[in-house]
Amino acid sequence: MVSARASRALSRSRQDYLKVLHDLGGEGPVTVTSLARRLGVSAPSVTNMLARLAEEKLVRLHHRGAAQLTAAGTREAIEMVRRHRILETFLVQVLGLDWADVHADAEVLEHHVSDRVLEAIDRLCGHPSEDPHGHLIPDRDGRLERRALVPLASLRPGQRAVVREIRDREARRMARWKQAGLVPGAEVRMRDVRESDGVFEIEVGGSAFVSAGEAVDGVLVQPAREGNDS
């Protein structure tokens, strides 16, 4: 019974690798190149670090660079997600910073806030279950409810839904969505899909919002139960 609470000793780099691995990989393995791209480092750097992480039993290495988190690695990664989301919530709710703009700060702080401070912040925020972008916050044991969301762009014409999550890391686009009312909790209705030019006409809070398809990538919605596409 040595218990998981021992670490907080991983270097910042390691924590970042694990977090990206988790977020890119879900369960399956991830390639060197995709990691390199997401982390903004060169491929050899990744090969290198993965070897170290494998030695430390945080990732499992498959053939041709495919890397996969071990249980320990996953635990560590989820802990980082938890920290990130609690901190974002704090930055918005308590410090009053802008929703669309807190990612970078949380990204730094998640590596440096002590457990003590994190718990105090969590308490202060009322143990939130979602961050300001609608992402669920894992509990202290890394548990996370699942929920079935779909991309906004996948709605059929006439279908209604509620916005649930906005992917962060892209302050620019997020600010635009926020402007248009695409925020967690907003009710939307897909008015029209123009397959020809890949443009969507979406109704949000009564007014229309027209957008190119990939411009609303990252807005995840929960479709209304069927039948009421009035």
Added chain:
Amino acid sequence: MVSARASRALSRSRQDYLKVLHDLGGEGPVTVTSLARRLGVSAPSVTNMLARLAEEKLVRLHHRGAAQLTAAGTREAIEMVRRHRILETFLVQVLGLDWADVHADAEVLEHHVSDRVLEAIDRLCGHPSEDPHGHLIPDRDGRLERRALVPLASLRPGQRAVVREIRDREARRMARWKQAGLVPGAEVRMRDVRESDGVFEIEVGGSAFVSAGEAVDGVLVQPAREGNDS
């Protein structure tokens, strides 16, 4: 008018050196050895880093290792002091952490909190002018009122005073002082000084507190104006 706000680019180490230099040096120069001791690094490391800091015009090097902050270095150091004290205030006032125990967390965070977040925290705390230990907080331009305080142990028998500052970095002793009521704002009276064994008998909040001399090093008081040693 390029304005001072450019940096926030100094490495954590550099920031630490400058801070210690400031706090150890006041105005005058500081030796390699004292820096090494305070920073917990070896003397050669200090020589080395001082050379770099000198190159970057943050310190001026005199003979035999004596180092002195330049104006730029001082500005940077005071900025760190400001950050540290605002963060301590926040940790205590907002997060409800223990007074005697926030130094370490502030020490880490001061290097990683962005200007934006710092300003938001400062606002949230109501732009405090003192931290929880009674230290004055420099304003955004590094200005700091001066005030004349003396060590508690320097009071003459019968003299009254108000506790103004408790030096942090020594959680253990601070907790004991707090226990005894030696906190900023507390009124004290020196009952007796027993030169023979270097022991002080101090009255704080009505009850007595007996202490060896150096055990109250770090408690700074503002003596009451003379004459009322009733």
Added chain:
DNA sequence: CGAAGAAATTAGCTGTAACTAATACCCGTG
């Protein structure tokens, strides 16, 4: 004055985590 001892510096290493350039490996296509 000269030697002892303290203080500072030089020299040479270590570990972390990046980088570029060169090379090796695989896979699908012709």
Added chain:
DNA sequence: CACGGGTATTAGTTACAGCTAATTTCTTCG
């Protein structure tokens, strides 16, 4: 089956910031 292109790896560097051991430089005291 060989080859070209993409992917991964190896080799060799770099910067930072620390370290120990050895040496130099002051200062002080006998």
